[in-house]
Amino acid sequence: MARVRRSLQEIQYLYETGQDKAPLENLVRAFRGVQSLPPDNPDSFFYHAAWHGEPFRGPGATDQSWWGGYCNHANVLFPTWHRVLLLELENSMRKVPGCEDVTLPYWDEYVELPSIGTEYPVVIPKILTEREFPLDGRALREEVIGADNRYTKPEGYETVRFPYSGLVGTAQDREHTRLYNAQYAYPENVRILNTNVANWLKGTHIEGDGQGTPTAVATSIRRRLWHSLMAPNYTVFSNTTSQNQWMKDHGKDPSQDPFYEGVYDANPELRYLGANGDMGCNETASFDPIFYMHHCFIDYMMWKWQELHNCTEPGSLGFINGYAGTIITDPVVGLPPGTILDMHTPLYPFMKPDGQHYTSADVVDITTLGYTYGPGSIDAALAGRNYLDIRPEPPALMKRVHNINRAEYKGSFVIKTYAQVPGVDRPLLIGSEPILSGWNVEGCANCQNKLEVESVVPLEKATLAKLLGGSRDPKEIQYSVVIKTFDREIPYIYPTGDDRSKMPVPPSEGFVPPPDEGRRQPLLDDLF
Numbered sequence: 001m002a003r004v005r006r007s008l009q010e011i012q013y014l015y016e017t018g019q020d021k022a023p024l025e026n027l028v029r030a031f032r033g034v035q036s037l038p039p040d041n042p043d044s045f046f047y048h049a050a051w052h053g054e055p056f057r058g059p060g061a062t063d064q065s066w067w068g069g070y071c072n073h074a075n076v077l078f079p080t081w082h083r084v085l086l087l088e089l090e091n092s093m094r095k096v097p098g099c100e101d102v103t104l105p106y107w108d109e110y111v112e113l114p115s116i117g118t119e120y121p122v123v124i125p126k127i128l129t130e131r132e133f134p135l136d137g138r139a140l141r142e143e144v145i146g147a148d149n150r151y152t153k154p155e156g157y158e159t160v161r162f163p164y165s166g167l168v169g170t171a172q173d174r175e176h177t178r179l180y181n182a183q184y185a186y187p188e189n190v191r192i193l194n195t196n197v198a199n200w201l202k203g204t205h206i207e208g209d210g211q212g213t214p215t216a217v218a219t220s221i222r223r224r225l226w227h228s229l230m231a232p233n234y235t236v237f238s239n240t241t242s243q244n245q246w247m248k249d250h251g252k253d254p255s256q257d258p259f260y261e262g263v264y265d266a267n268p269e270l271r272y273l274g275a276n277g278d279m280g281c282n283e284t285a286s287f288d289p290i291f292y293m294h295h296c297f298i299d300y301m302m303w304k305w306q307e308l309h310n311c312t313e314p315g316s317l318g319f320i321n322g323y324a325g326t327i328i329t330d331p332v333v334g335l336p337p338g339t340i341l342d343m344h345t346p347l348y349p350f351m352k353p354d355g356q357h358y359t360s361a362d363v364v365d366i367t368t369l370g371y372t373y374g375p376g377s378i379d380a381a382l383a384g385r386n387y388l389d390i391r392p393e394p395p396a397l398m399k400r401v402h403n404i405n406r407a408e409y410k411g412s413f414v415i416k417t418y419a420q421v422p423g424v425d426r427p428l429l430i431g432s433e434p435i436l437s438g439w440n441v442e443g444c445a446n447c448q449n450k451l452e453v454e455s456v457v458p459l460e461k462a463t464l465a466k467l468l469g470g471s472r473d474p475k476e477i478q479y480s481v482v483i484k485t486f487d488r489e490i491p492y493i494y495p496t497g498d499d500r501s502k503m504p505v506p507p508s509e510g511f512v513p514p515p516d517e518g519r520r521q522p523l524l525d526d527l528f
Helices: 008-016 022-035 045-049 078-093 171-181 188-202 221-228 234-238 240-250 261-265 290-308 377-382 461-468
Strands: 003-005 132-135 138-141 346-351 357-359 371-373 397-405 413-420 428-435 452-459 478-484 489-493 523-526
Touching: 008 022, 022 045, 022 078, 022 132, 045 078, 078 234, 078 290, 078 346, 188 221, 221 290, 234 240, 240 452, 290 371, 290 377, 397 413, 397 428, 397 478, 413 452, 428 452, 428 461, 452 461
Parallel strands: 003 371
Antiparallel strands: 132 138, 346 357, 397 452, 397 523, 413 428, 413 478, 478 489
């Protein structure tokens, strides 16, 4: 019988109400068990976490044009590679004495369930933010600030989350981080974290239809989550590279919406300048336990998509041969540039019991892997509905921000797109594309032709109607783009009228932009 992965919110609720404390206590006990093992033990937390990013190995240890970890992003292996990573860690956790029935829970990011005794919405279950947790007669304590090094993390380093910074590689970094982190005391940091993530999930809202119903724009992660279930095939569902190409090829098709890789990459760490939590950095993300609950939700979403599209049986998934996202352009350990991906590409470094590497074909049916998912918010939303019931309308307009290269920025960043009409004080955020990137990609001469990124921004009809007020011409809209890194915001403003795809106009009077350091300026196009 398959074991069941449950919602972390459900487990937290059962604990807080006293109905059943064992599931949450055993989860903590299992994590503590694998975290206490020596790093070279194949069942240790460090051993599993290290597959994703740091410590780098292979060509990526010395060549910045390679990623030094095994994780796949922006290609069709993204969901299946992480599916196996979760399975391997879960199997190790179940070896901890007393934890034989433990499963990794999923952090249900489509639901907002306040916890008991709080004055603000708690979107992150308290077990992931509390400093102490009573277990086995003693209080386990989590230090939320610390560390002595940057992305070559020293022994004893403990991950930090927004609004804290974990940049401690140089003396200057350490002093800056000490002063910056001192601004945010516990539990105020938890309130800020929850509020920020809640805003990220909800997105920007504009005034409703007069009946109290707000209209969410494309920045809402919850909206993108829902639309991802309508992806017409696995290739588009699986990754941002395929998604963006499909949106350009089929933008007026209502089934163009993206998969949740963009949600994985969503980086609320970047909302405050100076914040640089480990979950927001590809090198270190897997060393924060929240990473695994987050990826469990991605896997839960993938399973819901599979059920909705009748793709749960072995052999029912496939890739569109030769399509964007099916050829390696950003090489990882074991997969050099130009590797053509298919369902039988090895998911390095994971080995099956028979000594062969796992492939995507091996992990289509999760029940054959020994697990399934308990009900969550997506199940409730889909109840009694089919694919045709939930397809969205085609967007009214679609913008494209491009001519951006990851090698020109240090670490992860966000491409934010705004729209504003005359007479309105504040612009409306219409697109927010998180770009997960390595810290040392900046300045990589060999990366210039391989790390191009873009943001494709659909404007829904309701959003455009509210923005224009029913009488304005869409040509009156002033668009702007902000590239937001961990330490700066770089704005670009674009001309109105028909001159859409040209270079940005000079910034507004009084604004002193930071030095561009040789970066190219983003271009803004109308796709339709």
